[in-house]
Amino acid sequence: MKRCAIYARYSSDLQSPTSIADQVRVCEVFAERQGWSVVARFEDAALSGFGVEHRPGYRALVAAAVQTPPPFDLILVEDVSRLTRDLSEVLRLYHRLRLRGVDLVGVSDGISTVNQSGKVTLTVKGLVNELYLDDLRGKTHRGLEAGVARGMSAGGRLFGYRTVSVPGAAPAGKRDAPVRSEIDERKAEIVRRIFQEYAEGRSLKTIAHQLNVEGVPFPAKDTKRGPTRRGWAVSTIYTILLNEKYVGRWIWNKTRFLKDPDSGRRRPIARPPEEWIRQERPELRIVNDGLWRAVQLRFEQIRGAFGGPRRPPRGGARPIYSHYLLTGLLRCAGCGARMRAQTMVRRKGGHVYRAVWYRCSFSADKGPAVCGHRVWYRQDRLEGTLVAKFREAMTGPVVDALTRSVNVHLDVAERAHDERTRELKAEILKLEREAGNLVRSLAGGESFSVRTELQSIEAALQGLRVELSELEHRAGVNLPRVSPGWIRARLEHLDGLLREDAQRARLEILKHLDGDLTIRALPGEVKRGAGHAFEISGRIKHDSLLAMNQEAACGRLVAGAGFEPATFGL
Numbered sequence: 279m280k281r282c283a284i285y286a287r288y289s290s291d292l293q294s295p296t297s298i299a300d301q302v303r304v305c306e307v308f309a310e311r312q313g314w315s316v317v318a319r320f321e322d323a324a325l326s327g328f329g330v331e332h333r334p335g336y337r338a339l340v341a342a343a344v345q346t347p348p349p350f351d352l353i354l355v356e357d358v359s360r361l362t363r364d365l366s367e368v369l370r371l372y373h374r375l376r377l378r379g380v381d382l383v384g385v386s387d388g389i390s391t392v393n394q395s396g397k398v399t400l401t402v403k404g405l406v407n408e409l410y411l412d413d414l415r416g417k418t419h420r421g422l423e424a425g426v427a428r429g430m431s432a433g434g435r436l437f438g439y440r441t442v443s444v445p446g447a448a449p450a451g452k453r454d455a456p457v458r459s460e461i462d463e464r465k466a467e468i469v470r471r472i473f474q475e476y477a478e479g480r481s482l483k484t485i486a487h488q489l490n491v492e493g494v495p496f497p498a499k500d501t502k503r504g505p506t507r508r509g510w511a512v513s514t515i516y517t518i519l520l521n522e523k524y525v526g527r528w529i530w531n532k533t534r535f536l537k538d539p540d541s542g543r544r545r546p547i548a549r550p551p552e553e554w555i556r557q558e559r560p561e562l563r564i565v566n567d568g569l570w571r572a573v574q575l576r577f578e579q580i581r582g583a584f585g586g587p588r589r590p591p592r593g594g595a596r597p598i599y600s601h602y603l604l605t606g607l608l609r610c611a612g613c614g615a616r617m618r619a620q621t622m623v624r625r626k627g628g629h630v631y632r633a634v635w636y637r638c639s640f641s642a643d644k645g646p647a648v649c650g651h652r653v654w655y656r657q658d659r660l661e662g663t664l665v666a667k668f669r670e671a672m673t674g675p676v677v678d679a680l681t682r683s684v685n686v687h688l689d690v691a692e693r694a695h696d697e698r699t700r701e702l703k704a705e706i707l708k709l710e711r712e713a714g715n716l717v718r719s720l721a722g723g724e725s726f727s728v729r730t731e732l733q734s735i736e737a738a739l740q741g742l743r744v745e746l747s748e749l750e751h752r753a754g755v756n757l758p759r760v761s762p763g764w765i766r767a768r769l770e771h772l773d774g775l776l777r778e779d780a781q782r783a784r785l786e787i788l789k790h791l792d793g794d795l796t797i798r799a800l801p802g803e804v805k806r807g808a809g810h811a812f813e814i815s816g817r818i819k820h821d822s823l824l825a826m827n828q829e830a831a832c833g834r835l836v837a838g839a840g841f842e843p844a845t846f847g848l
Contacts, residue, residue: 281350282309282383283318285339287325287360298323301356308385309354317350318342330367337819340371343380352381358389358403359410368404372397377690436523437497438462438469438564459562466564468494472518473565477572486510487645508613508640509648519577525570526563530555603661603780604636604795607787608814611798613649615640619657636660636797653799653810664795664814677762685759695749702746709739792817 286301298321309316322335330336342349353375355361361382362368372391375382382400383390389399435441441457468489475485489496489510496510522529531554533546602619609616618639624631634657640649672680716732719725795816 280312280314280352281317282314282352282354283320283339283342283350284309284316284354285320285335285361286356287322287333287335289325301360304356304385305354314352314354316354330362336361340374341819343375344378346378348378348380350380352383352392354383354385356384357386358382358384358400362404363408363410365401365404365408368400372400377686435497436521437518438466438524439562461562461564465495469518469524469564470569472515473524473569473573476515476519477569477576479576482512482515483643483645486512486515486643487647490644490647493647508615509644511640511643513643519573523559523562524565525567526558526560528557528559528562530557601780602634602636602657603783603787604664605784607784607791607795608636609794609796610638610640610649610651611796611813611815612651613638613640615649617655617797618642633657651799653812655797655810655812660797660812667814672766674762677765681760681762681765684765688759699746699749702742702749706739706742706746709735709742713739790818792819 284302284305286298286305288297288301302319302321306316320335320339322333325333330340339353343353353361358368361371372382375391381391382396383392384403387403389403390396391400436459438461439459440462442460444456444458472485472489476482486509494510497514518524531549533548536545536547604617605619606616616639617636619634619636620642621632621634635654636657637654638649638651641651646652713732713735716728716735719728720732793816795814797812797814800811800813
C-alpha cells in the first residue's frame with residue numbers, strides 16, 4: 279500500500295477557510311479509491327502560491343520528502359497550483375522528489391509523475407499557472423489605473439489621510455468597493471508640525487525622538503502579525519518631508535512590485551517616468567507652498583554643505599547588498615528592529631582608525647522611548663562568536679551527512695553525463711540513417727528540397743558530434759569523492775570563506791535559519807576592553823543539515839562582544 283501526504287493551500291484571506299478542509303476531503307476520497315494510506319497532512323492558509331519562504335507548511339512538506347528514507351511515497355494535492363504557481367519552483371520540486379523516489383499527483387488536473395509523461399504535463403501546468411498570475415496582475419493594474427483616473431484611491435495608506443467609501447459606487451459593505459482619500463485633520467496637524475519644526479532648524483532625529491517621547495501616534499502598517507512599526511523613525515520623517523502629495527501633487531504608478539523568487543517577498547522596482555500618472559489634487563493639500571519650499575531649500579543647503587541627508591535604501595536593498603555578514607539576519611530581541619552595521623572613524627596622531635559596530639536601528643533612530651537597547655557590538659567579535667557556534671554545530675553526524683550529500687550530487691552529475699552521452703549517440707545514429715536515405719534519394723535525381731533537408735541534418739550532426747566529443751573527453755576525468763576529512767578542512771577556514779563574499783554567505787546562512795536571529799545584552803558590569811556579554815538565539819529549518827544537531831546549533835549563544843565607550847566617545 280502506498281503512503282501519501284496531502285498538501286492544501288488557499289491564497290487569500292478573502293477566500294473561505296473551509297477551502298483547506300474541502301481540498302483535504304477531495305484528496306482523502308481519491309486516496310481511498312486508489313487504496314492508498316494518508317500518513318501526513320500539510321497546509322498553508324491565506325498565503326500566495328508564489329515563493330516558498332513565507333509558507334511554513336510547504337517547507338515542512340519538502341523537508342519531510344527529502345528525508346532518507348522519506349516517510350511517504352507520494353504527495354497528493356487537489357491541484358498542482360496549490361503547491362506553487364512558479365514554474366521554476368515546480369521543476370525544482372520535481373527533481374528533488376524524483377531523487378528521493380517520491381511522486382506527485384494532482385486530483386483535479388490529472389497530473390501524475392508516476393507516468394512517463396508526468397514531467398511534460400507538470401511543466402505545461404506550471405507554465406499555465408505562472409501565466410495566470412501574469413494575466414491577473416495585468417488586469418488588476420488596469421482596474422486600478424482606471425480608478426485613479428476617476429479620482430479614486432488605488433490602495434496604500436498615507437499618514438495624514440483616510441479612505442472613505444464612494445456613495446453609490448458599490449453596494450454597502452462590499453470589501454472591494456471603490457474608495458477615495460480625504461484629509462484626516464488630526465494626523466494632518468502632526469504632518470504640519472513636522473514640516474514646521476524641520477523648517478525652523480530641528481534635525482530629523484530630534485523631531486523623531488521628541489514625537490516618541492510625547493507618544494504622538496505614528497504611521498503603522500497593520501499585517502496579520504500586527505503592526506510592523508514602533509514609534510517614529512528618522513526615515514519616516516525624511517519620507518514625509520519629501521512627499522509631494524502633501525502639497526496636492528499626487529503621482530501614481532512610480533513603482534511596481536515583483537516577488538523575489540528566492541525569498542517570496544515583494545520588492546519595489548522603479549518604473550520609467552513616462553509611465554507615471556500625475557494629478558493635481560488641491561482638495562488634498564495639507565502643507566502650503568511656502569512651508570514646502572522652505573523645507574526643500576533646507577535639504578538643498580544641507581546637501582550642498584555636507585553631502586546629505588541622502589535617501590535611505592528602498593525596501594530590503596540594504597540586507598541584500600550589504601558587505602556585512604549579519605545585516606538582515608540579526609534583530610533586537612527587545613523591539614524586533616534589525617541590527618544595523620555602522621562604521622566609526624577616529625583620527626589620532628595622524629592615524630585613522632576604523633571599526634564596524636552593530637547597533638539597534640530603533641534605538642538609534644527613534645530613541646530610548648521606543649527601545650532601550652543602546653549597546654554597541656564590535657563586528658569582529660560578534661560575527662566571530664556566531665561563526666564559531668556554527669562550526670561547533672558541525673559534529674561528526676552532520677559532517678558525515680554533508681559528505682554523503684556532496685557525493686550524491688557527484689553521482690547524479692556522472693549519471694546525467696552518461697545518460698546524455700547515450701542520448702547523443704542514439705540521435706547521431708538516427709540522423710546518419712536519415713542522411714543516408716537522403717543521399718540515396720539524390721542519386722536518383724536532383725531535388726532542391728531533399729538537398730536542403732540533407733544540409734540541415736549535416737549541420738545538426740556536426741553540432742551533436744562536437745558535444746559528444748566534449749563529453750567523451752571529460753569521461754576520462756573521474757570526479758573524486760569527498761571525505762569527512764576534506765569537509766572538516768574546509769570548515770576550519772569558514773571565517774575566511776564567509777568574509778570573501780558576505781552577500782553569498784548571508785544567503786547560504788538564510789537557507790538554514792527559520793526566521794531571524796535575535797540578540798540581547800546580558801546584565802553585568804562592563805570592564806574596559808572586556809566587552810559586553812550578549813545572547814543570540816535562533817531556530818534551524820527542518821530541512822537543514824544543521825537540524826541534525828539542532829540543540830547545539832540553536833541553543834543559547836553567549837559570549838563577549840566589544841563595547842568600549844571611551845574609544846569613540848560614546
